[in-house]
Amino acid sequence: MEKTVPLSENIEDYLETILALQTQNTVARSKDIAEKLDIKRGSVTGMLKKLAARKLINYEPYGYVTLTPEGEKIAKKIEYRHTVLKDFLFRILEVDEARADETACRMEHAMDSQSFKKFVEFIATLDACPYRKQGME
Amino acid sequence: MEKTVPLSENIEDYLETILALQTQNTVARSKDIAEKLDIKRGSVTGMLKKLAARKLINYEPYGYVTLTPEGEKIAKKIEYRHTVLKDFLFRILEVDEARADETACRMEHAMDSQSFKKFVEFIATLDACPYRKQGME
């Protein structure tokens, strides 16, 4: 029985970013991770080592970074949450897109599985109520 | 023009806790703050000094803690968010109450004002759609 140490928001953000870069550019480079997360290259190296120690990424100094199956699983979970939350904020709440994106970025770490699952089901029910917006302004 | 340094989640949690204790017990004691936040008394003292330095609380060594108007404003904002989010999770999504509370605790820090405002408006529109749950068997 290994205790599952919860991943910090930070780690989730790194994994999500690496997944996005992998998808976009085939591989993730340190510099691009730094840019996306708006931090310095030196800080990235430190975290990559920690992620590798946790077996979430494959990492060799001066090499490209790829996600392990475990890392990818987590990254995809977060990516999915991001998509759902941003969509809710942008399309349903009509928050401006940039802000919807930023906010989704923070909310995606805050929900436990049960709550998120129920949230997804909830959103599906909204379609059954096309005139819901009547009451707004 | 002073730049408004954003408050950490942590600080928001302290303020929210102090408000709750103030309301419950008239006054907030270090020990109770520690208990509510599940940290040690010594850690609380350190943070109280920082909150006082930021003029968010009134603090004298060995004295009681009270919120300044500024601190109270923030605490009430967070408390309100907590209420709304927990209510949404518990009553609408039907997440179990304890989990709804925990999750609200995290989500309350993740939303910007615009998003939260629209979220509140959105929840209000749900009443206009009483049969929405049909699809959820």
Add this chain to the structure above:
DNA sequence: TGGATAAGTTTTATATGGCTAACATTAAAT
């Protein structure tokens, strides 16, 4: 092929925030 430049790394320092344990103060009980 040998610089120049870009990318990656290392080291040192900073900030946050928690813990432990010893110490100080306050409050309660006898």
Add this chain to the structure above:
DNA sequence: ATTTAATGTTAGCCATATAAAACTTATCCA
């Protein structure tokens, strides 16, 4: 009033995560 227990504080340490700047390795290209 004095002792005891509860509460609050201090000091030193640890972990996380970032920045700055110097250094190393790769890459490009003339």
